Amino acid sequence: MARSPQDNTNFASSMIARMTEAVQRVEIVTPYSFLVHTEKFPPARVGVLSINKVEASDVQRLLDADPRVEFIANIPKVGVWQGSAIHLLQEKGIAFGPVKHLMGAISGRRDEEPLNDYEHAETKYFKTILSQHKNLHHLVRVTDLIYEFHRKNGEPLLIAGLNDYELTGVMIRAAVAQHGHASIIFATNPNGGPTPEAYDAANSMGIELYDQRNDFYRRLHTP
Amino acid sequence: MSVPQLLQCLAKVIELTEASVSNARWFGFGSFFLSTKHFSDVDLLFVCATQEDGILIHQLCRELWTEWPVDLLIMTEAEEANTSFIVKWGCIPLIGGIPHWRGSQGACGLP
Numbered sequence: 001m002a003r004s005p006q007d008n009t010n011f012a013s014s015m016i017a018r019m020t021e022a023v024q025r026v027e028i029v030t031p032y033s034f035l036v037h038t039e040k041f042p043p044a045r046v047g048v049l050s051i052n053k054v055e056a057s058d059v060q061r062l063l064d065a066d067p068r069v070e071f072i073a074n075i076p077k078v079g080v081w082q083g084s085a086i087h088l089l090q091e092k093g094i095a096f097g098p099v100k101h102l103m104g105a106i107s108g109r110r111d112e113e114p115l116n117d118y119e120h121a122e123t124k125y126f127k128t129i130l131s132q133h134k135n136l137h138h139l140v141r142v143t144d145l146i147y148e149f150h151r152k153n154g155e156p157l158l159i160a161g162l163n164d165y166e167l168t169g170v171m172i173r174a175a176v177a178q179h180g181h182a183s184i185i186f187a188t189n190p191n192g193g194p195t196p197e198a199y200d201a202a203n204s205m206g207i208e209l210y211d212q213r214n215d216f217y218r219r220l221h222t223p
Numbered sequence: 224m225s226v227p228q229l230l231q232c233l234a235k236v237i238e239l240t241e242a243s244v245s246n247a248r249w250f251g252f253g254s255f256f257l258s259t260k261h262f263s264d265v266d267l268l269f270v271c272a273t274q275e276d277g278i279l280i281h282q283l284c285r286e287l288w289t290e291w292p293v294d295l296l297i298m299t300e301a302e303e304a305n306t307s308f309i310v311k312w313g314c315i316p317l318i319g320g321i322p323h324w325r326g327s328q329g330a331c332g333l334p
Contacts, residue, residue: 003224003290011224015292018261052289077264077294099292100263166306170277170297177281195302197274 005065006031008050012073015099016046022107033066036106044115046102047094050075056084063092070115071095073102080178081144095119097144126161126188129213133220143179154223158182163189167211169197176205184219187211229265229291236284237317240269243283244276250314253294257313264292268314270303 006028013026013034027035027043035043047062047069054074062072072089074081077098081089089096095105095118105118119127123144130139130147140148142158149157160182164171167187172194176182185207187194193211194202202209210216237249253266267287271277277297281288288295296308303309 007224014225015261015263020260050290075292076289077292078288098264103261103263164296166296166298166302166308168277168296168298168302169274170281170299173274173278174281174297195298195305197299197302201274 003050004031005048008075009034009048012046012048012075012099012102016102016106019103019106022109030066032062033069038106038109041109041112042114044071044106044109045069046115047072048075049073049079051079052076053080053082054085055082056088059085059088059094069094071097071102071105071118073097073099075099078178083140083142086141086144093117097123122161122163122188126163126186129161129186129188129216130159133217135221145175145179146182149220151220153221157184157220159184159186161186161188163187165189165192167192167194167198169195169201172198172201172207172209173205176207181205182207184208184210184216186216232287232291233265233267233317236287240280240283244271244280247271247276247280249317250309251317252312252314256315264294267293267295267317268308268312269295269297270300270309271297272300274299 009028009031013028016023016036017026022038024037024039027037029035033045033047035045037043045068047066049058049062049072051058051074072094081096093116095115097120101120104120105115130149135151135153137150137152142148146158146160149159160179162175162185185202194209199209240247248270250268252268255262255265269280271280277299281297287293298308
């Protein structure tokens, strides 16, 4: 079912309009974008996509329609942001994520700054963990969940961070089907963890699965 | 694109999967089903006997998770039993097409 950009923008903006504690009203300004009016802060300008795999060309198409957006929201929760799209968004200084993250950005707003710098807590947490490792040379983002971890000592590793509260066998397989193969998966949700079936599924695909930071960190030192 | 269309898509998927996998159970939880204000995504749980069934279902309901703000969790019965997920999260059973809770509770009852 192909929907028009206007349909997508109407739907996403209606979700935001229901946040009545934080939002006064929404105003659609282009088929791809809308303004979020709040009592305390200047309006936030939001772009909307609805794509299973977001490429740089999708981001560019939206920016051609509205170059002033601060945040681009993608309607499918599990939509993949490809590295090329993330690179372009970072270059332009635009925040991105599913509608849930947009809601977090709006409700968590504490000052007049635009939403451009917003990063969801789980993304920030995983990036921090990777960035703080002593064996890191540099990181390359492959998708929103997968990083190429280039090491000072050792071959590069493809590492995925999955934040599912209950990480099951089927969800491991689904993540690999959506995002592509990883050599290591780190379960980042401290309140939950992988099921025994998740370990079996990862193992059967040749993927190492960790849920303890110490074990994961040790692995990044191992050739 | 609207909440009623989302519910229609969900009902279609439930019907399709119930015909394809025996002893399959769908549940809803989270803000869409339990909060009367807004929702950030539609949390769905599918419980089935085997991982193979789960993978089949994940493919069959592709339209649901590629086009809507849906967070789909698929568990085997053993995984659900070990985690008590249904009780822990107050999951609501979704049975036969348009679920019975429609309009009675949750953000899903909104126009």
